[in-house]
Amino acid sequence: MSETLLSSRNLAFELYEVLDAEGLTQRERFAEHNRETFDAAISTARSIAEKYFAPHNRKNDENEPRYEDGKAILIPEVKPAVDAFLEAGFLNAARSFEAGGMQLPTLLSQACFAHFQAANAASTSYPFLTMGAANLIESFGTEEQKQRFLQPMIEGRFFGTMALTEPHAGSSLSDIRTRAEPAADGSYRLKGNKIFISGGDHPLSENIVHMVLAKLPDAPAGVKGISLFIVPKFLVNDDGSLGARNDVLLAGLFHKMGWRGTTSTALNFGDNGHCVGYLVGKPHQGLSCMFQMMNEARIGVGMGAVMLGYAGYLYSLEYARERPQGRLPDSKDPTTAPVSIIQHADIKRMLLTQKAYVEGAFDLGLYAARLFDDTTTLATDIERRQAHELLDLLTPIVKSWPSEFCLKANELAIQILGGHGYTREYPVEQYYRDNRLNPIHEGTHGIQSLDLLGRKLAQNGGAGLKQLIRLIAETGARAQKYPSLTALREPLEHLVARLQSVTIGLLTDLAQGKVNSSLANSALYLKVFGHTVIGWRWLEQAIRAEEGLAKGNAADVDFYKGKLQAARYFLTWEVPGCHHELRLLENRDDTCLNMQDKWY
């Protein structure tokens, strides 16, 4: 049977040829692991994803959660799937042995998780959010909070959410109105409304732990007055048993275009005046705590976008191989047999584009996961800090690039299937609908572009950016060993050189206070920066492919040639096109900025 979630050969390439997963086993934290334990975890993930998650992906879509008597009702297939995920230990794949985890590198836990994201984005959201909420409590919670809330989450009995967005404020967190009043017992009473809370209600766990942003009575205005609270659906007694229902009301469900199996909820906190919450971390510093979860979520969203793209790519590839239709332009004789559509040039283009987008973004997502490992397990403070700086810089790209281009991949997958692709009898239209969420949640595309240009670039004196430029140059230097890669390397080098100069210009403008004009075209900057990063990763993959070819394993030749062709596509069809956007950025083009409301 052909693979439907991801190519295991490509995953092995990433782990063992590009990202040196085995090198991680030299580090103390991962010393108990080896390639066999890694592969075993991946194999388990694949089989559970195929057995429990993939089969109800369409049913999830066709039978979205229903609101009944204040509760969200899901189809019955979700719980056994999530339970299988929990039982196999994937919720704690990266957590330490002592804490009940597998102590896998994040690189590996992300590789495992990718299978679930490809199989069923909606059902996978519930454990995904729980992992993020658990990590947040682990980082910032008190010992008592960990005992009461984190431990049951690790055990898979409590699930989690992140509750940020409010109806009137949207992305503008500085304007949230949810209030938290201190109570006599040291806890707080919350009052406010949140919307678009994924997993805000469901019957999958004993309890749901909401991580809620709210403001204390003495809070300063804006983001510096936001605090973070644990607000459980059910209170938890000192002995760990469930207490009374907390005053968190499921006000309703949103009905989405796709990703329908995940409840998107409106939650009312404190309608009856007794919504109990517990402060996490220090007062007014909730947003910086929450950024840990948001950053995890952003990388997760990016990988989710990749995997929807990947599933669509594999499906359309298989379809193109099996579907006979038409003849090549130079052999129109209608008495000859039709060819498989994979032989048509434009189908090749649409498949190669998908491959370049999907495998490029897959590489970046796993690279980011490995960087996360570096932030915790590299030997020295300096090395760990450097990894952190680079990961911080790349996060908006890891989130936004796949959300845009793997959605585009899904659009192409539909196109390859033609009329069939547009029907719900085939899976690709659902991937497209599901993926359309990704440029919106966890910070819209616009927010990511401002985060990159207005914040991340200049952070720590531009340390992350300098590191990235150095890494790209190193890859370029290694590529010089292969004359065949010259045509791939040079477009990247030209782009990087010009991007650097544009960046310096924009940062100078920003430093001089020209904020509106320098941020106006941040979307263009995000695109070019993303293409630069993905172009770099493709050049890296191309080097590894050349290295692989040099080893002379006949069984691998086609795989490596495909890698080289996809790298060629990206670096010669996509990367050079970015000079147009760079020119607009260089000129500080104000066409959009100057547009007036009354002119539309």
Place this chain on the structure above:
Amino acid sequence: MSETLLSSRNLAFELYEVLDAEGLTQRERFAEHNRETFDAAISTARSIAEKYFAPHNRKNDENEPRYEDGKAILIPEVKPAVDAFLEAGFLNAARSFEAGGMQLPTLLSQACFAHFQAANAASTSYPFLTMGAANLIESFGTEEQKQRFLQPMIEGRFFGTMALTEPHAGSSLSDIRTRAEPAADGSYRLKGNKIFISGGDHPLSENIVHMVLAKLPDAPAGVKGISLFIVPKFLVNDDGSLGARNDVLLAGLFHKMGWRGTTSTALNFGDNGHCVGYLVGKPHQGLSCMFQMMNEARIGVGMGAVMLGYAGYLYSLEYARERPQGRLPDSKDPTTAPVSIIQHADIKRMLLTQKAYVEGAFDLGLYAARLFDDTTTLATDIERRQAHELLDLLTPIVKSWPSEFCLKANELAIQILGGHGYTREYPVEQYYRDNRLNPIHEGTHGIQSLDLLGRKLAQNGGAGLKQLIRLIAETGARAQKYPSLTALREPLEHLVARLQSVTIGLLTDLAQGKVNSSLANSALYLKVFGHTVIGWRWLEQAIRAEEGLAKGNAADVDFYKGKLQAARYFLTWEVPGCHHELRLLENRDDTCLNMQDKWY
């Protein structure tokens, strides 16, 4: 109330300032018309579209047609809407007075029809297909066929379809297998299966007239052996009354991602051996007849894509004006009031992009409609032929460009609404789903690109292309009067010059038999050619805006400034980017063409 379907100011601009609709009234066929009769027709169209079509657009989506006892069941709102359309005469808007029509120019009938397309793409499909089928019989049917089938269609009692696609053949019409055997009475007996037949069954009319492609027993292989048949759902007696049910079986309905209100059917012809059909036109020449309907349909599909884009643009514009959120980058003080999101630079960009795509494509669609009028009402054979040649050349652009870029506009409309845009509580996600069909039906994007590059360019010795180049040059010459337009004109001129040279190179290659390599990147060519055409149309609009400004009507200043800004966006943000694709075309880049099946 703000306008939701299209901007009537913009429509008036197109009709009376750009496309000289009043000039048409100088022609004999339209001599009874004037601006008042035109505006009355438009006003009627708008009010019927708003009153009968728009209100059930979402309901159509939520309650797609059901298959019951061999019939398709629709929601009850469709019939009154279609009936109102018929009663107001829009089915025959362009038909002559004697034939019961309004004898409007096609430009005007298209302008009227656009309102229905924006209000409810699905319900509008039924009369749309009927108009095309009726025109086909009018052009190629016998007097008896006209009496028996066309007349009831004109009266709105019979509806029509076009039945081309077969399960095994898809776009490859040369491989269709539906057979037509001559019967003793001069009619034929058809046998075969068709899929994706829009409007193939419904309860809206007394009868359905299928225009079916099939092959006679002695047919040569390929497209030169295709004949065209009328196959009615019910036979029609000599006195015009309905006879027996014909052997056309509704085998099932397809369930689509969007455009759900239009039945997409699988039809079985002749399962019981007595499916009666009537030959239209000459044997084996059915495809060239059908191309009339396909070309009409392609222009209609393009305009449909425009109008979905237009509706989404207007909705997101209104939302952006009314939604307060966040602050500008240079005024982050959280104690100040939030601004309307229309003030954010990236929202301005997304709105201006939509405006440029939607109004650019709207102009092109109406321009094509006016060209159609020229093909029938210009004074001389030569002039009419020239109009025909240009329309033929532009048809793949009129169809494909809006299908790609107005879909992109819908993607941006969702993005402006953020999380709300992704929910079915707002209309923009439906526009996006509906619009995703347009790059597929009536000839996929790939088919359009081959039609343009492999067929249309060289047709009639390149007469259409030469005419287009000349028209663009004339527009450029007129633009020289306005120094303010230099920055808009020059990018277009550069692009046209390079496109001409690329085109000559590709046509030379084609003439030398290098068909596979010269057609390989036809998708790139289609994009550049489309951007050239739309860029030309925007320069034309910009000239008219300057002319309008010069008249000094204060109430129009904002409108014209918006036009100039959208023209600036398209000609400086979009047009120059095409040089990248031209370079790939110049190089005959073979990256995609050389990709091998086993390398994916």
